[in-house]
Amino acid sequence: MKLGPIALIAIIILIATPLLFATWVAVTFNSFVGKDQAVLTQWAQVETQYQRKINLIPEIVAIASSYMQFERSVLENITRLRSQWQNASGINQQINNATSIDQTLYLIKITYEAYPELRASELLINVMDTLTGTENRIAVEQSRYNGAVGVLNAQIRSFPDGWVAGTFGFQPRPFYAPIPGGPGNEVP
């Protein structure tokens, strides 16, 4: 039996279309895996930098408690919040706790800034500079995290890639709000 050119083309199309479709699905799937992983990696960066800030708290408290300008209750509060953070279970509890920590640290920062005579202590200056630097690092990693989330979410919402995302259960990731009192987000 001899096939005419039209039949031949039809057969080629019949074979090629599912192949091309499967390839497209695979490529899109992999691209989602990569972008989702980028979000998770970036989140780990945010956590690392946040942990760094938590680790600074004992040093801040130790140095600040020798100055009467810092209120005892604030210093006791931040110590308590730090141990709560370490015992926190689940990400929601940690986020709630993180907000309280940021607010309390902010109180310590404004106290430091309000009293120029505190600038006589090299130790205190150093730890406050480290705190400021760490908060800036957190802000940078957060903005990179949000960048990665934006890339992922845009693709999930786009057509036809969104269909692949829906089929394989890729969900948009939440954006992260900047820390209160952090760089670029000073509490008025």
Add this chain to the structure above:
Amino acid sequence: MRRVLFAILAGLAVFAPSLALADEVPKVYLYVNDLASPHALLSNEAHDIEDICYQVDLDTTAEIAVLVVNTTGSLGIDMFAVRTFEVNGIGKKGQDNGVLIVVSTDEHAWRVEVGYGLEGVLTDGFVARVGREEMAPYISAGDFYTGIYNGTVAIGQKILDEYEPGPGSHPRPDLIEIDWRTVAIGVAIFLVISVITKGRLSLWVVGSIFKRGGFGGGRSGGGGASGKF
């Protein structure tokens, strides 16, 4: 038809550079970049500071970049510094051993952004002290040269004293490097356009074949310090 095509291509040629600027931070090509207007540094002053950066790069492969601008725009100096660092890749790739010193004249602000690889040597505390004590007092008095020079020396000296470059890092960036891929694409586009427009649209391609070879692709993550003057 040809006119339409010509218009589209000419439009692309005009808009391509402004699209590249959409991220609001400058591309920097030299160790010392005085983009302020009027200039904050005389050319021999800039060369003095450049000599220090060159020496530090030669001895340790660490890259110090200095940038003076009028304003950091809506980003604010902290984010501006991170983005500029990112876009220009200051420091060697894999070593992340770059430092970016930014001075913004209108906002009276300075920032020293430290690459990941130098965070151990240039701690936030050290960098903040350099900015506050070596730089800000001179800059606030209008002496940009002394302030930036002192800051660069203090940071450079610390790197020379304490930084151990990792294996496989090479000193001295090439200031200009020809990007052969762009050349190939450029020649192809050039030929096509020449045929279509009978040679009318020509030279704009040439300007884009040079790219900066200099800074080596280092990264930073917000380490360092900033302040006002």
